[in-house]
Amino acid sequence: MMMNAKQRCISLLKDCKTLQNIKKIQAIATKTSLLNDPFISGKLILLSAISISDALQYACNLFLEIPSPDIFTYNTLIRGLSESNSPQQSLLTYIEMRRKTILQPDSFSFAFILKAAANYKSLDGGIQLHCQSLVHGLDNHLFVRTTIVSMYAECGCISSARKAFDELSQPNVVAWNAIVTACFRCGDLKGAEVLFGRMPFRDLTSWNIMLAGYMKAGEVEPAKRIFAEMSAKDEVSWSTMIVGIAHNGRLDEAFEYFRELNSAGMRPNEVSLTGVLWACAQAGAFEFGKVLHGYIEKAGFGMMVSVSNTLLDTYSRCGNVQMAHLVFDWMIINKNIVSWTSMMASFAMHGLGKEAVQLFHNMESSGVIPDGITFICILYACSHAGLLKEGIGFFHKMQATYGIEPSIEHYGCMVDLYGRSGLLRKAFEFVIEMPIEPNDIIWRTLLGACSIHGDVTLAEQVKERLSELDPTNPSDHVLLSNIYAVAGKWRDVVSVRRSMTDQNIKKSPGWSMIEVDKIMYNFVVGEGSNGVTKEAQEKLMEIMSRIRIEGGYIPEVGSVLRDIEEEEKENAVSLHSEKLAVAFGISRLCRGSVIRVVKNLRVCRDCHVVMKLISKVYKWKIVLRDRSRFHSFHEGQCSCQDFW
Template sequence: MLLFSCSSVLKSSPCLHPPSSFLILPEIKTCKTIRDLQQLHAQKIKTGRIRDPFIAAEILKFCALSDHHRNLRYARMVFYQMEEPNCFSWNTIIRAFSESDEPFEALVIYHRMLCDESAKPNHYTFPPVLKACARVTGIEEGKQIHGQIIKRGLDCDGFVRSNLVRMYVFCGVMDDAHRLFNRSVESDDAWSDDVREGNVVLWNVVIDGYIRLGATEDARRLFDKMPQRSLVSWNGMIAGYAQNGFFKEALEIFHEMQMANVQPNYVTLVSILPAISRLGALDMGKWVHAFAEKNKIEVDDVLGSALIDMYSKCGSIDKALQVFRGLPQRNSVTWSTIIGGLAMHGQAKDALDHFLQMELAGVMPSDVAFIGVLSACSHAGLVDEARSYWNKMTRVYGLRPRIEHYGCMVDLFGRAGLLQEAEELVLNMPMKPDDVIWKALLGACRIHGNVEMGECVAKRLMELAPHDGGCYVLLSNMYASLGRWEAVAEVRLMMKEMDIRKDPGCSWIEIDGMIHEFLVEDDSHPRAKEIRSMLEEMADRSRSVGYAPDTTQVLLNIDEEERESVLYYHSEKIAIAFGLISTSPATTLRVAKNLRMCGDCHSSMKLISKLYNRRIIVRDRNRFHHFENGLCSCMDYW
């Protein structure tokens, strides 16, 4: 005899289960596998007890929601054989599918429930239904279900409302999400402690919604208003800033987190490392690594790859190799990361050696690994080797080249002066070339002085991305390098009329854990006077040993003296001057730059490294340059 109706049982237990169920079916505790359950199921069918809705519900729950023995195919069969499934059974099967790889099936079953007279949806039905809507981004279905929730008077239920907010967030409808969120926050004082704690999760969900849309300012405003923050709140903001390109802001909030005495965890470290990588903040990266070791945070393949990438992009490839060699297990991601790091540093032979080691270790190369290999070949001018790896990728491993692979090959052919071959590859690609590929070809035309092809490429680029300043700048620079100043003026006028601005040269250097940023001809730093004095000293010492500025790198129609002056104040030279006055002798200087280094800066850095006995590492838009004792690791092929 049943003591509780379906609805009263569900309302009394947040786990969706009748408290008397284990008294009804204690044998289910002994089931260790789905086969054990099938035997029990067969026994209940044979004795006729399967008609008891709670016994059937127990069997359904085991195969639908068990962590280790979930079998939705069997659960579906059990459910559809139930004569009159109760509300608990409907909720169980809906929840199971909402958490599965078939979330839309949960909505189909919910529709059938609405058509069934034996059970009505309750406040435990709607959270998984809304979760299914969120997973399939079914906003229209979600709005209809929202109407049904209001009709049943369940829109004031805290858990239902939380899932409504989540559904709108995941569907990208932030206005409705925020409106519901505000109602939830306003009623927060009337909630229990457990629900109020859950409301912190709700704040995190809405913040994450803004981050997904790239609205980081809205996310930050909401974050600043939070009455209390969880570790997830901090991690969400750090990851959001990093993913949306606000790397300095990611570091700033990471520092705020530490000031608030919130202990970083594994997720925090994985989230902050990409921002550290992009800024070249090696000291901060070392701190993160040391923190992980001190607090016994496992450096697995994910964190290990992030550390390898960080050390590589911060100019310490030796440390990246050390982390790689210390990993307990290596997979295709970790191998690809170290290969890409070595390629970035111009160590082509080591990159190709690691690719061979990966093959010998029995690890299947990914398409990302081949991007690293082809990039290494490009930086070293290994044309024949690149062709060989391209064939291996497609014919041996059956990998389909992505646009990034084509970009590597176009860059390779362009650097090597094989412009016709590069153009043919672009025109015969199976996908539409993007602006990156066309820019690589246009840059090669500029380097090798092929104006005719360059003008054709520039025209295509302008059609593809008419408001992208990079194309106009490359075309203008090509004309300027050939002394065609009228053509330069025409391009510059076109840019002015279309309000297209050139990205200014920008360089970063980390000193004592702080990132210092410099623009071209920057005079805003507190130590600007000392920096200017050091720049003059660098220029005087360079001239004293016979150095003459390469004024052909100044792509402006000005007199020779002005050209020399412009060269002195390129952003990377300002960063190096600041590094020289801010660090002790023999300290390695590491600079990151947003653009490709010009030829004069490259020559200057070689000489400065020798004159000041400094190792200088510069990461420009394309690769790393290691300057030491008057030489560069790129061997002047860049």
């Protein structure tokens, strides 16, 4: 059957996901003067404006070519822009429409533009639009009013949201759902519960709102109770549980729910897949990640940017930067700013600063515009690879070329950059002079630099500031005590330890995980003597004595806290969780495989030395992810070049 040009465009538009396709359709439309058809042009603009990186400008240009856009076309552009990275543009377009045309906004216009105000978190703008809708007699329109409720909640104004809801004479289920969501958004859990109880009717979404609300508030148990109570569950219910549980740090349970989802006869969707992949990334579950990768390819989820981006990140956080890069390369036309930034972060974590810098330039030449997070990653890459000059260059470039105002995170990266490079005074001055009030993280970064370079005097000054901001943070005390220990100031070590005991500050326990046969094993310092721990301890004894004889190992006792007897100190470091996990790996894994360990804290100097020696004496490759980066040990060397 012959299709006419309009039908062809419409069918092409149905699954149009890339800028290339949009351009193709535009070519057909232009040739056949279909661009004057408001349906085609409107759809085109909408599709190109939404979530396709770099297409926003294209959409606006396209819009300008339309001779006299009608309200439908304007609405489409306003909607596209409201969901973009710059929702302000949506408001500007609306203002322009009012100024330049005689078009009257309708209920659609208000629904979209109020959403823009919500996304932009602009309370002032939202109030003005609320008034405008009143002027046009549309503020009572059910759809508009529901958006007003959500807008006020997004802007943090629960009382106005509540008022807008209470004025509705006959709220339907969507309006009820909106007000419950509003309570959760504003942190009013009690209010959400009360309103949920009062709802005259509920649909599945109402229940899902409760799940998501509790999860985002960190209330996992109530969410689990509700989930168990629900008679009907859909994809969203399952995805919400998996994502929520994972983000609340219960990785094992996230895997469990994912397995349950499958055995309940449901198919994972892209959201549950990103959730479970995210859990793999956190846990360093490389083997399970690979299994999921297979499923993703087979089921066709590889085309989805969010899934591929998460997969990339998972490989990266599991220590396999090569696989991460492969996933990145496979996303030929799909890459967005998140993909580029994730790849940069991946290089950065693995100490490949030069590669990250090169990637940044490639991104620029391919026309992708970096955002604030991209710059955090590239600055992190520079500081972790000692690229001082490059880092300073990027910090200027983000402001001069891209007009991005540095946030506290960017300043933190700069402090880290100067600090790691040994320019401690410069780092200190930078903190004093920065236009934002430094927070605890900034000072902690500087304290970390003092620890690397052994500057006791500056460390004491910095710790004083930290004591004002966050007096009970255990890691600050531990870090200061370590600085004293390395400098041999045992009396000061004791005094820090004593003040910790007096204030009942406990060091967060270190743990390390390793995956063997797709099962994760967790090792915690000084915890338990079950079969697995025993096995690891015995193997570790053997390893330590072998690296002592064959590798010339001398324990670095500065890494322990207390001024205890030398032999005891040696014992305490030798039982660090990462050592146990690696020993367990050597005991269980096949020769030739890579030992991948994830640790929750920073690796200590002694463990770092031991890992290098094991990689040399035992000829195993060890990939250790600690709190801040990756260490790849091979033939007695570490990828971080002892710079962490």
